[in-house]
Amino acid sequence: MSSLALRSLRFRPGAFAASFASMFLGAVILMAFASMLDTSGGPGVSSTDEETLITMATVVGGWGLVIVAFAVGSMLTLSVRQRSAELALLKSVGATPAQVRRMIVGETALLAVVAAAAAIPLAVPTGRLVFELLQSSGQVGEGVGYRFGGFAITIGVGITLLASTIAALVTARRATRMRAADAIRDAAIEDPRMSRKRVVAAGLFLAAGINCGVVTATVFHGKGSDAMQTAGQASIWSSIGLALFAPALVRVVSRVLAGPVERIGGASGYLTVQNVRGRTKEMAGAVMPIILFTGIATGTIYMQSIENAAMDGLVKTNEQSNIETLNFVVVGMVALFAAIMLVNTLVAATTYRRREFGQQRLAGSTPPQVLRMVTLESLVLAATGVLFGSIASIATVVPYSIARTDSVLPDATIAISLGIVTAAAALTLAASLGATRRAIRTPAIRAAVS
Amino acid sequence: MSEPHSPDALRLVSLRKVYGTAQNQVIALDGVTLSLPPGSFTAIMGPSGSGKSTLLQCAAGLDEPSGGQVFVDGAELTFGSETELTKFRRRRIGFVFQQFNLLPALTVLQNVVLPLRLAGARVDRRRCRSLLEQVGLGDRLHHRPAELSGGQQQRVAIARALVAEPALVFADEPTGALDTRSARAVLALLQEAVRVDEQTVVMVTHDPVAASYADEVVFLADGRLAGRLARPTAEAVAERMTHLGDDVTRQAVGA
Numbered sequence: 001m002s003s004l005a006l007r008s009l010r011f012r013p014g015a016f017a018a019s020f021a022s023m024f025l026g027a028v029i030l031m032a033f034a035s036m037l038d039t040s041g042g043p044g045v046s047s048t049d050e051e052t053l054i055t056m057a058t059v060v061g062g063w064g065l066v067i068v069a070f071a072v073g074s075m076l077t078l079s080v081r082q083r084s085a086e087l088a089l090l091k092s093v094g095a096t097p098a099q100v101r102r103m104i105v106g107e108t109a110l111l112a113v114v115a116a117a118a119a120i121p122l123a124v125p126t127g128r129l130v131f132e133l134l135q136s137s138g139q140v141g142e143g144v145g146y147r148f149g150g151f152a153i154t155i156g157v158g159i160t161l162l163a164s165t166i167a168a169l170v171t172a173r174r175a176t177r178m179r180a181a182d183a184i185r186d187a188a189i190e191d192p193r194m195s196r197k198r199v200v201a202a203g204l205f206l207a208a209g210i211n212c213g214v215v216t217a218t219v220f221h222g223k224g225s226d227a228m229q230t231a232g233q234a235s236i237w238s239s240i241g242l243a244l245f246a247p248a249l250v251r252v253v254s255r256v257l258a259g260p261v262e263r264i265g266g267a268s269g270y271l272t273v274q275n276v277r278g279r280t281k282e283m284a285g286a287v288m289p290i291i292l293f294t295g296i297a298t299g300t301i302y303m304q305s306i307e308n309a310a311m312d313g314l315v316k317t318n319e320q321s322n323i324e325t326l327n328f329v330v331v332g333m334v335a336l337f338a339a340i341m342l343v344n345t346l347v348a349a350t351t352y353r354r355r356e357f358g359q360q361r362l363a364g365s366t367p368p369q370v371l372r373m374v375t376l377e378s379l380v381l382a383a384t385g386v387l388f389g390s391i392a393s394i395a396t397v398v399p400y401s402i403a404r405t406d407s408v409l410p411d412a413t414i415a416i417s418l419g420i421v422t423a424a425a426a427l428t429l430a431a432s433l434g435a436t437r438r439a440i441r442t443p444a445i446r447a448a449v450s
Numbered sequence: 451m452s453e454p455h456s457p458d459a460l461r462l463v464s465l466r467k468v469y470g471t472a473q474n475q476v477i478a479l480d481g482v483t484l485s486l487p488p489g490s491f492t493a494i495m496g497p498s499g500s501g502k503s504t505l506l507q508c509a510a511g512l513d514e515p516s517g518g519q520v521f522v523d524g525a526e527l528t529f530g531s532e533t534e535l536t537k538f539r540r541r542r543i544g545f546v547f548q549q550f551n552l553l554p555a556l557t558v559l560q561n562v563v564l565p566l567r568l569a570g571a572r573v574d575r576r577r578c579r580s581l582l583e584q585v586g587l588g589d590r591l592h593h594r595p596a597e598l599s600g601g602q603q604q605r606v607a608i609a610r611a612l613v614a615e616p617a618l619v620f621a622d623e624p625t626g627a628l629d630t631r632s633a634r635a636v637l638a639l640l641q642e643a644v645r646v647d648e649q650t651v652v653m654v655t656h657d658p659v660a661a662s663y664a665d666e667v668v669f670l671a672d673g674r675l676a677g678r679l680a681r682p683t684a685e686a687v688a689e690r691m692t693h694l695g696d697d698v699t700r701q702a703v704g705a
Binding site for chain 2: 266267270271274275277278279356358359360361362363364365366367368369443444445448449
């Protein structure tokens, strides 16, 4: 089975490009920060320097594991679903579920090692950049020299491999539990209800987010920037919670927007509404990264801007500067991965619909009508995502504002929020329209047969 | 060129289709000229590679011919943008495919209504319902295609092809993916559309039994017309097909 894994990697590179991209980027970030551990072992490092460097490496490393696993998992789920015919074929010629699982995990692990190795040349200058940032802001002493070595490579390769393997195991188990016939039916008729496990998980994450928010506003009230410990997590947990509730959210929003969309879009709008209703799960897959991106970015950036306003005129301690750097790094990382996930999910899902677009054109849809339908769909997705992402960010913003400034709403510009919302909407539209345009370049009759 | 008063439902004039590069050309259609009157049910038959699917796709505006002209209900089909072609097809041509090509997210009724909605035409739901009752699916209006058998899906596709009252319905191997019993039901429906509603149907098939439902069979070999057979029986069609094969082999050996 491992030779089969190798062959499918060699001959179908396109199917793995998205997974590879997220592993590669993850490895670059992980190694760049893990190299702070190498640096902390060098000469001329004071105990404060050491603490700063180690904090940077471990915090980013921990979040990196979670984010890479999540991103790779979402890419793999899509690529495995698109290969369901191939996997069914393997089973029909005698592959056991365990062999199919081994193939998927083998492919992924191999890909992770290659991606991590390829990341080293880019990780060295990125690590140096992070280090110079720390040094120029005075968080690390002048005499310290940058080092990239054993820690960076072991941690970078190790975490990328671990995260990818975990993601592959989960995906493969889900893929092989389904029988081939069920897999086909599943794609055609979906059960709109969310599984009980999903509802429970979503509820727990939401509760954790709200709890962090409440603790921030009460326990940490007036305790200065210590409140960040809980406030920062609040929007992350509540974003994950709302993202898990995405199918239900998509249904609610589509019910509200159905009337206006049909009125504006005519026949295309009508199809948009039917598609969003008939395929809430697929739509939810695209809404999840929008919620995560909007929620976490909005929450963290506003938290930092509240902090900066509260510290106005005061000199920041070394720890406070470290936290600021970390906040922006974590936001940057989350935003980057959410953006990759979003683009990948949309491009994969749209390409997967090439046959459907072909059928629609044969039924009398002009290419502009197909594009209008996809545009409206993307707008519904983006609206759902930014709305609930912004709601999730409240769990961080309001409690932190109360804790630091005693006012419910922060005295910060709305432009940050508008910028994040615009970026999310633009990315959604660009990714799905680009993929649709490519998909309808094939003549309708050929697209419908494939 | 002036058209006669009651135009042919379909008229092909020296239709040519060439695939491939200049060095490696495959001639799929080699100057086919053919007229089919309104209210006729024609089967197009020929061995694989004879060009019958290409003929259908060029005549329906789904593929661009290399030369020649296509007239549907007297109007010339010009191969401009896809949008222009789609608008031409909407009003004049219905299509039934081997693989049904129903939209998976839409219900049976929504699938049938769709061509009217896309064309911005008035949607007569009563007529759509009665069409679906006609094809025996009056009790399946709100099912999704995946919940239906192949035969049922094809009957939905027929209702969809008929809904805009097109001048011409093309059927490309409509029974190719069906069992014998469903195939018979589908063919009877196409026949009924011709007999009762005076529809014009052009069907490509490789099955002599399917072809025997038509009023006339047009044979195609190597991209050229190779004879016609009126009031066909399955036996007579099979007999002709065997000889078509002989001709092709003889030519190949002689060449």
